Amino acid sequence: MSTLLTEAERRYLAAVLDEPDLALDQIQANDFAHPGYARVYQVVNDIHREQPTLEGPELIRAVAEQAAAPGLDADRLELLRAEAPDTEQLPFYVGMVLDASAQRELVTIAANQDHVEQYQKLFNTPWPDQAVAAIAPEAATRAGHEELLVASLMAYPEQARTLVGIVPPETVQDFRCRVAYEAVASAAWDGDYTSDVSLVWQIAKAQEIAKSLGDTPPTYIEPDASFVARLSRTEITDQTGLDTARHLLAQDLRHNLSATPEPELEQQIRVSPASIFANPAQIDPHAPPAPTPESGIAPQHGRAEGTR
Numbered sequence: 001m002s003t004l005l006t007e008a009e010r011r012y013l014a015a016v017l018d019e020p021d022l023a024l025d026q027i028q029a030n031d032f033a034h035p036g037y038a039r040v041y042q043v044v045n046d047i048h049r050e051q052p053t054l055e056g057p058e059l060i061r062a063v064a065e066q067a068a069a070p071g072l073d074a075d076r077l078e079l080l081r082a083e084a085p086d087t088e089q090l091p092f093y094v095g096m097v098l099d100a101s102a103q104r105e106l107v108t109i110a111a112n113q114d115h116v117e118q119y120q121k122l123f124n125t126p127w128p129d130q131a132v133a134a135i136a137p138e139a140a141t142r143a144g145h146e147e148l149l150v151a152s153l154m155a156y157p158e159q160a161r162t163l164v165g166i167v168p169p170e171t172v173q174d175f176r177c178r179v180a181y182e183a184v185a186s187a188a189w190d191g192d193y194t195s196d197v198s199l200v201w202q203i204a205k206a207q208e209i210a211k212s213l214g215d216t217p218p219t220y221i222e223p224d225a226s227f228v229a230r231l232s233r234t235e236i237t238d239q240t241g242l243d244t245a246r247h248l249l250a251q252d253l254r255h256n257l258s259a260t261p262e263p264e265l266e267q268q269i270r271v272s273p274a275s276i277f278a279n280p281a282q283i284d285p286h287a288p289p290a291p292t293p294e295s296g297i298a299p300q301h302g303r304a305e306g307t308r
Contacts, residue, residue: 004125004204004225008096008197009037011085015093016041017060017077018084020048024094031101036069040077043067088193096201125204125224142251145244146177151234152241153181154199157188159241164189166245171252175218176227179206196228203228 002010009032016023023045032038043066047054054062060081064074072080085093149172153163164185172178183202187194203224210217220227 008093012093014080014084017081039069040067089195149244150180151231153184160185160188179203199228200224
């Protein structure tokens, strides 16, 4: 089983094999953690520098022959090239490769070991070669609806503003769903792209942040990468997200209404202090107000002096 970093390196290398001009000067072969990918990347750059017009299957054969990297023959490299990601995804993969390289450099100088170990753990998040089979939650459950909402947003990120307006991220209860929902919506809000690798990275990072704050994020049997892969394969339409969001909103409203406590009796019959009936002894609403010392009227007991 490979790791999140290995997958990011693989995708960046695939893009370079497909379009050698995408190789960046900022990334050197030693920035790759995978030795085979590092060797292939170096050879691609060398050949492209000498023969800039060489591309496609011819380039792949030349690279495979010169690199002689175990497990990366011409057939494997050609398959890799065929799986090259869209160029709009590359900034994230490039960032991961450079970030991981910088963290490995920090290890050699023993600087901020806790920070380095935390990042190494994130980069080593398992990335299964094939999604591990897992039992998805029942569609009728809250978790099932939240997963459907995230899957819809992944498929139709242009609906981000509408869906977030109906279901704000903070109302999503499942930890992974909330992180993924926030990540996709945040990127889509600015018109950016979110890849599956990016989502797994965000989930892993959110879990580490929660632990550092003293929280205990839930433990899932299904690996994060499998979770994201399963959602990406969910069959939905452009209406699924809207219907699911409205269902979750209605569910939250029903819950909030049922959870609202009944006001106490004394709160129900509260009377303004300015009212003449504020005195609890004043029972008859038709009777004159009870005299008070401030009114200057003293209660009379018997006849007043001088009366007959």
